[in-house]
Amino acid sequence: MEPSFILFWGFAMTKDYIPFGTPDFTEAEIEAVTRVMRSGWVGMGKETIAFEKELSDYIGAHEVVTVNSCTSALFLALLIEGIGPGDEVIVPSLTWCATANAALYLGAKPVFCDVDSQSMCVTPKTVAEKLTSRTKAVIVVHYGGYAVDVDELRQTLPKHVAIIEDAAHAFGSYYNNKKCVGASGNLVCFSFYANKNLSTADGGAIALFDPCKAERLRSLRMSGMDSNAWSRYTKASTVFVASLTELGYKMNLTDLQAAIGRVQLRRLGEMANVRFEIAKRYKQRIDELRMDISFQSGVFDKSHARHLFVAMFDITKTGIKRDDLLLALRTRNIGASIHYRPLHSQPLYAGHGVPSLPITESLAESIMTLPISAKMTLTQVDYVVEQLAALLIKE
Ligand SMILES: *Cc1c(COP(=O)(O)O)cnc(C)c1O
Numbered sequence: 297m298e299p300s301f302i303l304f305w306g307f308a309m310t311k312d313y314i315p316f317g318t319p320d321f322t323e324a325e326i327e328a329v330t331r332v333m334r335s336g337w338v339g340m341g342k343e344t345i346a347f348e349k350e351l352s353d354y355i356g357a358h359e360v361v362t363v364n365s366c367t368s369a370l371f372l373a374l375l376i377e378g379i380g381p382g383d384e385v386i387v388p389s390l391t392w393c394a395t396a397n398a399a400l401y402l403g404a405k406p407v408f409c410d411v412d413s414q415s416m417c418v419t420p421k422t423v424a425e426k427l428t429s430r431t432k433a434v435i436v437v438h439y440g441g442y443a444v445d446v447d448e449l450r451q452t453l454p455k456h457v458a459i460i461e462d463a464a465h466a467f468g469s470y471y472n473n474k475k476c477v478g479a480s481g482n483l484v485c486f487s488f489y490a491n492k493n494l495s496t497a498d499g500g501a502i503a504l505f506d507p508c509k510a511e512r513l514r515s516l517r518m519s520g521m522d523s524n525a526w527s528r529y530t531k532a533s534t535v536f537v538a539s540l541t542e543l544g545y546k547m548n549l550t551d552l553q554a555a556i557g558r559v560q561l562r563r564l565g566e567m568a569n570v571r572f573e574i575a576k577r578y579k580q581r582i583d584e585l586r587m588d589i590s591f592q593s594g595v596f597d598k599s600h601a602r603h604l605f606v607a608m609f610d611i612t613k614t615g616i617k618r619d620d621l622l623l624a625l626r627t628r629n630i631g632a633s634i635h636y637r638p639l640h641s642q643p644l645y646a647g648h649g650v651p652s653l654p655i656t657e658s659l660a661e662s663i664m665t666l667p668i669s670a671k672m673t674l675t676q677v678d679y680v681v682e683q684l685a686a687l688l689i690k691e
Pocket residue numbers: 364365366367368391392394395437462464465486487488489498499500
């Protein structure tokens with residue numbers, strides 16, 4: 297008998313299981329990776345350089361420095377903004393742990409702030425509530441793909457407070473329907489993790505405008521050497537002059553990943569269109585059935601990358617606990633998920649005091665991420681909506 301399931305985050309994943317997000321790799325990505333493997337150079341080299349150039353052209357940022365993950369990108373961004381022990385970094389609590397962990401790596405203190413109930417993102421007001429004389433940076437999370445207006449936030453912050461953007465969900469989103477996320481002039485961190493909307497299996501990048509910071513980032517990701525292995529390999533004259541200028545890290549991307557990323561970037565428009573069609577189909581079917589489900593604001597706008605499709609299930613309207621609904625969907629092969637358990641409720645952050653973040657706490661009880669990916673079909677959307685209807689609509 298052919299095995300028809302693999303383990304997926306502890307849940308049996310059958311062939312028919314609909315995960316909340318899944319990478320969309322085609323023969324083109326497979327060919328690109330194979331080409332690089334056959335070339336004899338799989339480390340960081342010319343594919344990575346080409347990928348960075350293509351990313352910066354796409355985004356409209358002067359510089360893009362690729363790294364091995366968005367976690368590394370956030371860490372390095374805080375590092376080059378000079379964040380260290382004694383400093384406070386304001387972060388939303390409704391995010392992946394990497395956002396706050398980056399501050400801890402550097403001995404700084406993450407200070408959790410609340411979010412807006414509709415956008416589920418930080419606002420100038422929720423950030424201002426947590427500002428102190430020790431605040432050195434704010435990490436803005438473009439939750440789900442909703443692009444926060446960072447220019448507006450900039451105007452409300454003291455000059456010395458850096459804005460760093462966690463754009464792990466927002467590759468292809470637009471600020472105010474204008475600039476691509478990444479073209480703000482801040483240090484903007486992207487993730488190319490397996491389930492993100494542009495994937496290299498694992499990977500990340502920092503988009504920025506300052507060439508000096510870009511050069512330092514390139515050194516820091518490569519152990520602190522002032523020129524990378526590829527240029528040492530290709531330019532005989534530099535073999536003996538590469539110097540170790542500071543204590544760096546090993547956080548570079550490889551050409552195998554860059555080759556996948558270059559194809560994914562070419563296919564981004566096509567993949568984004570599928571996500572848009574999926575979101576519209578959910579809305580159309582849910583409206584037809586007159587179900588009282590609301591969604592993250594902006595999720596049907598062109599400027600939203602729709603990495604996550606987040607719905608709100610209010611128990612006072614549905615009569616069923618969100619967790620019970622989620623489990624019922626899972627038993628029906630639907631990989632609905634929760635993004636996120638608030639970080640201030642996690643054991644690691646228990647010692648940081650328990651701030652009251654009323655909106656985050658109430659969202660945490662009602663939000664649920666419905667499956668969306670470039671590989672999902674409209675038939676699968678219809679199936680998810682049918683199952684929701686079976687659970688929510690009472691005769
Ligand atoms: C995925 C994610 C990250 C971390 O990305 P990695 O590339 O896996 O390190 C950071 N922040 C948010 C909001 C994420 O969703």
